[in-house]
Each structure stands twice: as structure tokens, then as C-alpha cells.
Amino acid sequence: MWYALQSGATVFGVDQKPEAIAQLRKLAGAFQQVDPDEHFRVASVEDLPFEPETFDLVISSAVLHFAENLSHFEAMLNSMWRVLKPGGYFFCRLASEIGIESLVRFIGNGRYILPDGSERFLVNQEMLLRLTKKLGGELHEPIKTTNVQNIRSMTTWCVRKSF
Numbered sequence: 001m002w003y004a005l006q007s008g009a010t011v012f013g014v015d016q017k018p019e020a021i022a023q024l025r026k027l028a029g030a031f032q033q034v035d036p037d038e039h040f041r042v043a044s045v046e047d048l049p050f051e052p053e054t055f056d057l058v059i060s061s062a063v064l065h066f067a068e069n070l071s072h073f074e075a076m077l078n079s080m081w082r083v084l085k086p087g088g089y090f091f092c093r094l095a096s097e098i099g100i101e102s103l104v105r106f107i108g109n110g111r112y113i114l115p116d117g118s119e120r121f122l123v124n125q126e127m128l129l130r131l132t133k134k135l136g137g138e139l140h141e142p143i144k145t146t147n148v149q150n151i152r153s154m155t156t157w158c159v160r161k162s163f
Helices: 002-006 018-028 070-082 125-135
Strands: 013-015 040-042 055-061 084-096 105-108 111-113 119-121 137-139 144-148 152-161
Touching: 013 018, 018 040, 055 070, 070 084, 070 119, 070 125, 125 137, 125 152
Parallel strands: 013 040, 055 084
Antiparallel strands: 084 152, 105 111, 111 119, 137 152, 144 152
């Protein structure tokens, strides 16, 4: 966010935690192109408080793997997709099972126990490709995954919304 604000971009953000939004508002208050109270709101990802097709870029970093189940995951994803303009770009970084399939334990509803003991909703390449098609998007670049010392895998999924 800091880089985007410094470059003159108009930035919006949501978080369910009021203290996180208060911190964002304080940081963003120094930039003239931002109304901190309007641009940073306490809200859930699955119910974004923005009009459809508002943004050229939606960044979801380390959010979707906190989904409670597949329905919750899809609600969050669909909400972010809804506010993206046609031709817009969806950048998503999230936990996956890619490369650590034998190290995670499925516990149901799309959730897994990771080697570090944490519990997350995990995706795999097949699921991301299926969701890309279901959304009517197209991969902007190949799916990329970083294995973090066999403790977790973080995947980058970049999708362009069709016109």
C-alpha cells in the first residue's frame, strides 16, 4: 500500500479489525489523494462495500486461506471479483498444498493442518485453474508457488478479468 500511495495511486482497503483500519487511516492521512475515512473501511472481504466494477486492480495478499470452508472462500473471491472492472487485474497470494501435498493433513471443508501446526484453507493448481474458468477470467501469467522450508507453500495467482 505504501508504494502505491507514494506513486500517486488512489488506494482503498478493508479489514475486519477496526485497529488495522485505524492504523491504515493514520498512515494514509499524509497523502492528498486519499480520504482515509472513505478509502479504508472496516468490512468483511465477502461483502465488500464498493460498487461493482470499481477497481482496475484488486490485491488479495494472505487473505483467502483464512476461509472457513469452500463456500466462504468462494464468497470472498466472488466479492473481490465483483468490484474488479472488465480488463482489470486480480493479484492473489494465498496458501496452497502445491509442493507439500504429502506434508499436509486434510481435515475437511477445504481445510488442512500444515506442518507448522496451523490450520488453513488450501488450494491447488487444479482448483485455481477451475476457478479462473468459472470466473470467466484468464491467467495473466503462470501460477507460481514458493515452498517455505516445507512448512507452508504460498502461491501467486494472477488473473485478468475479461471484457
